[in-house]
Amino acid sequence: MNRRKFSVIAFIALVISFLGAPLLTHADAKTPEGELRVGMEAGYAPFNWTQKDDRNGAVQIQGDQAYAGGYDVQMAKKIADKMNRKLVVVKTEWDGLLPALQSGKIDAIIAGMSPTAERRKEVDFSDPYYESQLVIVTRKDTKYAKATSIKDFSGAKITAQLSTFHYGVIPQIPGVKKQEAMDNFPAMRVALESGTIDGYVSERPEGVTAESVNPDLKMVEFDKANGFQTNPEDVQVSVGMRKGDPDMAQVNQTLAGISQDERVQIMDKAIKDQPASDETTSSSGKKENVFVRILKQNGSMFLRGTGVTLLLAIVGTTVGTLIGLLVGVFRTLPESDNGAKRGLQKVFGWLLNAYIEIFRGTPMIVQSAVIYYGIAMAFGIDLNRTAAALFIVSINTGAYMSEIVRGGIFAVDQGQFEAAHAIGMTHGQTMRKVVLPQVLRNILPATGNELVINIKDTSVLSIISVSELFFQGKSAAGTNYMFFQTYFIICVIYFVLTFTATRILRLVEKKMDGPSAYVRLDDVDVAVGEDK
Structure with a gap:
C-alpha cells in the first residue's frame, strides 16, 4: 500500500470516527x-x-x-x-x-x-437445497419460442444476470449475439418485452413464473442432449x-x-x-385497472420508499450545505503569522482538498459500498444502515457544496471585504455580517439543484440495502412482472418530488430577492406604498 492510498483511507476513517461516532457499533459483536x-x-x-x-x-x-x-x-x-x-x-x-x-x-x-x-x-x-435446469425465456411472438435446442437461438441477442454462472454459458449457443450482463431479473424482463434482447438465460422455476404471469413470454426448455452443458453445482442452489x-x-x-x-x-x-399470481379482477368481478392494482398491492411500499428518499435527500443536502459553508469559510482564512498554526492550517487544508477530490471524483455507489461494507471488513465497525446512508449523502453533497460555496464567496466584490476591514471588522465579522448573507442567496439555485440530484441519486443506496423509492419499485416489479407500469408510477413519483422541490426553492429565492427583484426602478413609488 503506497502512502497516498494510506492517507486517503486514514482520512476517511478519521472523518467517520469524528462525525459518525455516535452512530457506530462494533461489528465484531456477534449476531x-x-x-x-x-x-x-x-x-x-x-x-x-x-x-x-x-x-x-x-x-x-x-x-x-x-x-x-x-x-x-x-x-x-x-x-x-x-x-x-x-x-x-x-x-x-x-x-x-x-x-x-x-x-x-x-x-x-x-x-x-x-x-x-x-x-x-x-x-x-x-449441501444443495434445490436443483433446477437452465432455460431461456423469450417472447412468444418470435421464432425462438418454438426452439427445441440452444442451436435454434443462433443469431439471437441473449443475456443473463450479472455475477451468475448463467452468463457464462451463453457462448455455448452457436452464433449467439451475447449482450452485456444485466443487474437483475426485472431489468432483463423489461429489456425482453421492449425488444432490446431476444431472450435471457434463467432457471426453470423463474421461467415457469415468468410464463404463467405474462402471456407474452415463453419459457423454452431443452433436453439433456440439446441444452446447456453444466456442472452439477451450477444448477444447484445452496446456503x-x-x-x-x-x-x-x-x-x-x-x-x-x-x-x-x-x-x-x-x-x-x-x-x-407469489403475488404475481393474484387475480386481476376486483371483488365486484370487473377487470381492475393495472395501475390501480399496482398501487393497491404496493402503495404502502412506495409511500415508505418516498419517505426514506425525502429524508435522505433533505437531511443530506442540509448537512452537506453546512459542510460546504464551513469548508468555504476555512479556505478564506488569512494565513496565520504563527509558524505552528500556519503549518496546521496547511495540513488541514490539504486534508480538505483530499476530501473534496475523493468524494467528487468517485461515484456515490462506490462510496456506499466502501463505507458500509469496507469499513466493517477492515476496521470491525458496523454502521447502522440508515445512519450510513445519511452520512454518505451528506459528505458527498458537502464535497460538491464546498466548491459551490467557494464560487459564491468569489462572486462577492473584493471591495466589500476591504470596506469591512477598513471600518474595523474582523475576518469572522466580515464573513458573518457581509459575505455569507450574499453567498447564501448566490448559491441557492445550486443548492436546489443538489437537492434534486440527491432525490434521484438516493437510488444507488440500494446497494447497502436502504429501502428507498427505487429499491421498493424494483422489488414490486420483480414480484408483479408489470415492469413498464411499475416503473412509470415510480417515474411519476420522482417527478412530483423534484418538481415540488424546485417550485418551493424558487419561491424561497423570490422571497429572499425582495421587491427590487421584480419591481422596475420607475415603479419604486408603488413598492413603497404611494397611493394612486
Missing part, C-alpha cells in the same frame, strides 16, 4: 442472541419476493414494514427453527449479498445462489455462509431431513402463492 440473519433480494420470484403482509408464511423484512415470501424464505424458516433461532430477513441487492456476508451484516445467503467454484473461494456452501462457520454442519443436517418430495411441494406452493 444478537437467538437470531439468524439471512440475506436475499426479495425480488426473484418464486425463490423470494416482497409482499405487503404475512400471508402464506411470509417473514417481515428487517427495518421495513413489508414481508418476504417464497421458496427461500420457507427453507430459511426450517433452518432457523432447527437452530432455535428467530429468522431475520435482510433485504439486499444481489451484488451486495457477498459483501454483506463477509462483513458480518448477515449470517447466511439463502437467495437462489449456486455454489460455483468462483464463489467457493470466498464463502462456504451447504452460503462465512468460511469456517461452525453452524454449517447444523444447516446441512436440517437440509438432509427435508425430502425431495417435500422440496418439490414447497416450490410448487411458492409458484402458486
